Amino acid sequence: MRPERSRTDCPVLLSERLVLRAPHTDDIDALAHLANNANVATMVSRMPHPYTTDDAADFVRRAKAGVIGKCVYAITLAENGHFLGCCGIEPVDERTVEIGYWLGEPHWNRGYMTEAAQVLIDMVFRTRVDVQQIDARCRVTNVGSRRVIQKCGFQFQGTGMVPCQALGAMVPVEWFRLDRKTWMSLRSWGGQR
Secondary structure (H helix, E strand, O other), rough: OOOOOOOOOOEEEEOOOEEEOOOOHHHHHHHHHHHOEEEEEEEOOOOOOOOOOHHHHHHHHHHHHOOOOOOEEEEOOOOOEEEEEEEEEEEEEEEEEEEEEEEEEHHHOOOOOHHHHHHHHHHHHHOOOOOOEEEEEEOOHHHHHHHHHOOOOOEEEEEEEEOOOOOOOOEEEEEEEHHHHHHHOOOOOOOOO
């Protein structure tokens, strides 16, 4: 069996409790299990529901090939490698990327997503001098995601509608932005988890 190859332009990211790394085939079962939850899928624009192991395998394949987003990460616990969810960045234009994320429901309300988002944001601004701002969107009903976005220093920009694959409909979202200058003033992330 050949070893898995991962993208070399997306470094492994470490935080106090987490390791963010490329998704791989060992994640497929956990990914399918956590993503096959309407409470997760209806809050993410591009996640089908139900979510099968074939969907998870396709996601891992596309992440490895670099066809979804600029950097896609599996969020795992540092202590045991347990898979928690995914996050990533996607280019919007030459100065802007958008951050996206989801976490399996058993892992909500523990500060994991804020911790993962902060380390991802830090990586973007430290390694991509061309990026001047990061956008984030969340469903207006997703209080937890809004809390993560606000803890990371994003500022409200407006509202809009986006398609939700799991619902097969357009859903209202709020749009937030974090610019490089604001990040620089907040980068110690003191007490924000």
